[in-house]
Amino acid sequence: MHEIKKSDKKEEAYNRQVKYYLYMLEQNGIRATGLLEYPKLRKTQEVFLSVPDREFIEETKKDIGNVIHSETCPGRIPKPKCKNCSNFDFCYSNEV
Numbered sequence: 001m002h003e004i005k006k007s008d009k010k011e012e013a014y015n016r017q018v019k020y021y022l023y024m025l026e027q028n029g030i031r032a033t034g035l036l037e038y039p040k041l042r043k044t045q046e047v048f049l050s051v052p053d054r055e056f057i058e059e060t061k062k063d064i065g066n067v068i069h070s071e072t073c074p075g076r077i078p079k080p081k082c083k084n085c086s087n088f089d090f091c092y093s094n095e096v
């Protein structure tokens with residue numbers, strides 16, 4: 001599977017995104033490797049799914065399920081860590 005990022009910097013989140021795609025393919029009987037391409041950086045990175053990656057994804061899925069089925073929303077994290085989050089307006093819109 002091949003993922004192209006327009007960003008001018010590499011980020012761990014992109015790597016994890018591709019690993020999740022590989023995990024989902026594997027869950028559906030397809031073994032694959034990933035290719036993460038950064039055209040602006042002229043870099044290409046191969047991505048593989050390891051045993052610890054699978055364990056991390058399964059733990060993360062459990063954590064997400066716990067949040068989804070919880071009666072309450074998790075608290076906000078400190079604002080400086082939220083600068084690239086697409087939910088920023090939802091979390092901080094009522095701030096004075």
Ligand code: SF4
Pocket residue numbers: 075076077081082085086087088089091092
């Ligand atoms: S803005 Fe995003 S990262 Fe920050 S608390 Fe809200 S959901 Fe979490």
